Amino acid sequence: MMPKAGEKAWYDQELSVTDAAGTTAPRRVGRPRTLDAGAASLALVLNLIRTGEATTRIEIEKLAELGRAAVVDRLATLEELGLVMEGELGAAIGGRAPRHLRFAAEGGTILVAVVDRSSLAVALVDLAGNSIVAHHEAADLGAGPEAILDRLTNLFIWLLDERGSKDRVWGIGVSLPEPVLIETGDSDAFGIGALETLQSWRRFDFGAEVSLRFGAPCWVQGGAQMMTIGELKAGAGKGLADMLFLKLDRSIGAGVAAGGRVQQGSQGFAGMIGHAPTGEDSEIPCHCGARGCLEALASGEAIARQGASAAQDGRSRYLAEMLERNGEISASDVSHGAQLGEAFCAEVLARCGRLVGQSLAPLVNLLNPAIIVLGGAVAQSGDILLAAIREAVYRQSHPLVTRDLRIVRSQMGSSAGLVGAAQVVCDEIFAPAMIKEWIAYGSPRRRPAFLDFLEAEKARKRKAAREQSQPRGTPANVPRHL
Amino acid sequence: MPMTGLGPHGERAAPADKLFLTAEEAAVAQVSRFTVAVVMHTATSDWARLAAAGIGETLGAYSAGVVEIVDCAFDKPMQNRELSRLASSRIDAVISIPIGVSGVTDAYRKISKSGKKLILIDNVPTGLLPGADYSALVSADNFSLGEIAARLISPHIADEGVAGILTYGADFFAANEREIAFRKWMGVNRSDITLVRGRFATVDEAGSAFDRLFAENADLDGLFVTWDVPALRALDAIRAASRILPLTTVDLGNAIATELAQSDLVKGIAAQRPFDLGVAAAIATLMSLTGRQPPPWIVTPGLAVTRDNLVEAYLTVWRAPAPALLFQAR
Numbered sequence: 001m002m003p004k005a006g007e008k009a010w011y012d013q014e015l016s017v018t019d020a021a022g023t024t025a026p027r028r029v030g031r032p033r034t035l036d037a038g039a040a041s042l043a044l045v046l047n048l049i050r051t052g053e054a055t056t057r058i059e060i061e062k063l064a065e066l067g068r069a070a071v072v073d074r075l076a077t078l079e080e081l082g083l084v085m086e087g088e089l090g091a092a093i094g095g096r097a098p099r100h101l102r103f104a105a106e107g108g109t110i111l112v113a114v115v116d117r118s119s120l121a122v123a124l125v126d127l128a129g130n131s132i133v134a135h136h137e138a139a140d141l142g143a144g145p146e147a148i149l150d151r152l153t154n155l156f157i158w159l160l161d162e163r164g165s166k167d168r169v170w171g172i173g174v175s176l177p178e179p180v181l182i183e184t185g186d187s188d189a190f191g192i193g194a195l196e197t198l199q200s201w202r203r204f205d206f207g208a209e210v211s212l213r214f215g216a217p218c219w220v221q222g223g224a225q226m227m228t229i230g231e232l233k234a235g236a237g238k239g240l241a242d243m244l245f246l247k248l249d250r251s252i253g254a255g256v257a258a259g260g261r262v263q264q265g266s267q268g269f270a271g272m273i274g275h276a277p278t279g280e281d282s283e284i285p286c287h288c289g290a291r292g293c294l295e296a297l298a299s300g301e302a303i304a305r306q307g308a309s310a311a312q313d314g315r316s317r318y319l320a321e322m323l324e325r326n327g328e329i330s331a332s333d334v335s336h337g338a339q340l341g342e343a344f345c346a347e348v349l350a351r352c353g354r355l356v357g358q359s360l361a362p363l364v365n366l367l368n369p370a371i372i373v374l375g376g377a378v379a380q381s382g383d384i385l386l387a388a389i390r391e392a393v394y395r396q397s398h399p400l401v402t403r404d405l406r407i408v409r410s411q412m413g414s415s416a417g418l419v420g421a422a423q424v425v426c427d428e429i430f431a432p433a434m435i436k437e438w439i440a441y442g443s444p445r446r447r448p449a450f451l452d453f454l455e456a457e458k459a460r461k462r463k464a465a466r467e468q469s470q471p472r473g474t475p476a477n478v479p480r481h482l
Numbered sequence: 483m484p485m486t487g488l489g490p491h492g493e494r495a496a497p498a499d500k501l502f503l504t505a506e507e508a509a510v511a512q513v514s515r516f517t518v519a520v521v522m523h524t525a526t527s528d529w530a531r532l533a534a535a536g537i538g539e540t541l542g543a544y545s546a547g548v549v550e551i552v553d554c555a556f557d558k559p560m561q562n563r564e565l566s567r568l569a570s571s572r573i574d575a576v577i578s579i580p581i582g583v584s585g586v587t588d589a590y591r592k593i594s595k596s597g598k599k600l601i602l603i604d605n606v607p608t609g610l611l612p613g614a615d616y617s618a619l620v621s622a623d624n625f626s627l628g629e630i631a632a633r634l635i636s637p638h639i640a641d642e643g644v645a646g647i648l649t650y651g652a653d654f655f656a657a658n659e660r661e662i663a664f665r666k667w668m669g670v671n672r673s674d675i676t677l678v679r680g681r682f683a684t685v686d687e688a689g690s691a692f693d694r695l696f697a698e699n700a701d702l703d704g705l706f707v708t709w710d711v712p713a714l715r716a717l718d719a720i721r722a723a724s725r726i727l728p729l730t731t732v733d734l735g736n737a738i739a740t741e742l743a744q745s746d747l748v749k750g751i752a753a754q755r756p757f758d759l760g761v762a763a764a765i766a767t768l769m770s771l772t773g774r775q776p777p778p779w780i781v782t783p784g785l786a787v788t789r790d791n792l793v794e795a796y797l798t799v800w801r802a803p804a805p806a807l808l809f810q811a812r
Contacts, residue, residue, distance in 0.1 A: 119488060119492055121488075121492055130608070130609075131608050131609070132584065132608070132653075133653060133658065134490065134608075135658065135659070135662055136488040136489065136490070136491070136492035137487065137488055137625065137662070137666075138486065138488060154665075154669070155662070158662065158665070161679070162658075234609070234611075235611070332494075409613075411491075411611040411612055411613040411614055411778075412491060412611055413489070413491030413492045413493055413612075413778070414488075414491055414492025415490075415491040415492065415611075
């Protein structure tokens, strides 16, 4: 359908439209007049190739409902931007063999990080979310946000030196523990040790600071949700649409995947299962102020507290020895004791599992997940806990929803959060509305709204720095020497 | 020696010396006569030979046999081919050190998909998960090895000095961990020192990589090389350049141990315990074959070696008395 010499292409032909009043006006079809329309189809074509839904021109034309010339034009643009490359030849079915197109995931990099109570992890990932280099190390949240940010910065720079450069960073994803993201009053919900440190975390705009340092947009989310996304993508939830993820750690959080999507809730706080009432009383109130919350009775912190108490009053000889040796009792001491067959430790974990399972049972009735995945350090504590959770869920949920239900431990460890963070960044960058904003500029880091954001943040910091350097009580316009 | 690193998925280290088989598991192993193939990145280094010895002796004690040792000579395509071959062979398990972590995942997955147990040493190919794709990772605490190397070279670098890091250009998790730890220790304890890095694409290239690093940093005051075999190449290059540069590295191979004893250049070695590592890999394999999931990350502690404790350290690492050469230096 190529135009003959002297003839205009069909998409450039002036067509006319006549309205009811008989007025005719020219109408253009095909080649978009505005950037918006072009950007929309660019986004569509890019996502078709990126997700693998369409890998040849013919498939794209069909699925995008675009004409051949439009598709050729969009592909040329995408190839110029380095986002799409020609791949292998496919099988010929009457006619020329089609050339497969592939998404050039290596065209940019994404940095991800998971910050947890006592460890952090970083990874360099390509634009398809595949990990290239990863590293985990011990860390202390109590060191405060600036110290953790500095450490992440050093590690990110090292990762970039390994594989690529700062200019190629398209986005950054960071997972932070929920208590530093959620204002739950003044209680020290994470045992950071100093209320001031917790408050300094909450005041610190981690995402903005990371953006400023690396010149790329940064998305921050809570750990349980990031791990749920990661588990759904690459862990026990792979290929499933309905999954419940439980993070059993120093605190307890959950994530829900329904219909293939992780649910965030109206304000992004979905998953606070730690504050489900258990119906039992707890020795001390929960961080939220209530008594008998699941977290106050069955979290890693609660297990450690119960273990320390038994170590001191003689109910557990094993734990008393551990206390003597280490000066404190951790949840992993109790787990280890249970694995060695120590009665008190086994009982603590069995009770913990029962309470967790009882809290899960109504959720299982409600959501009918295909699988429950248990993550976090406490979940790795051995078979007693897992068995107790299973027993409570299978006993208390309706048989219809438990018949095919699997309850397993996560095998991804801290990598779940890294995979989840990568997925979040990819989803954000390649959302059609977002692509339209950056495609004309080549990458999300050059999106005008983001550049404006960086300028505004820099201005805010300059202002804050100026205000801080002035001594208290000195009006700004009074000369110092008076 | 305190363990300081975390595993490839953030795991806490399980100490290798706490690994054991129960009497029942041992009995099952004895009658099962399991067959195991060992696939190594290289089979010629001292480290590799000691690790293979640890594996072979331990498996042998439980009537299991090493049916072959594959030397992949740092050739990834070759390693992938060999793994594909082994996936369709009639062995029970594979113990392997992956050459890097990218481009090898599918080949390793074939092993576990074929029902064989897979025990990994040092590196986990990207995307593989413990339990689902492999039984355990066994390694030295590479993070602590990097810290040891930093600690041992620090006294030999003056204030405001420049320390070079010479490391493998490929994606070796073990070498990465050593480098990150070296940098971290320096950042905390010797923030006055400037760190510069050189990379070698192959071990034989380490000498030229040093030359390149030195050409760009004529004021180099010390060098850390991420393991001993390329360190020996770097030493040759240092001597060829007529320089005196303190050097630390990882692994107590014979040649580098001799250098430590006799030369002025090598100041310290962060030693692995490859024989113990082999023993742990073998026990983890037998645990897995007899039905018990081993811990996902099993670790042998590192050992700080200087001229002062070289002879004792050699005995610990090699399980044999130090050669006369090392004594003569004292």
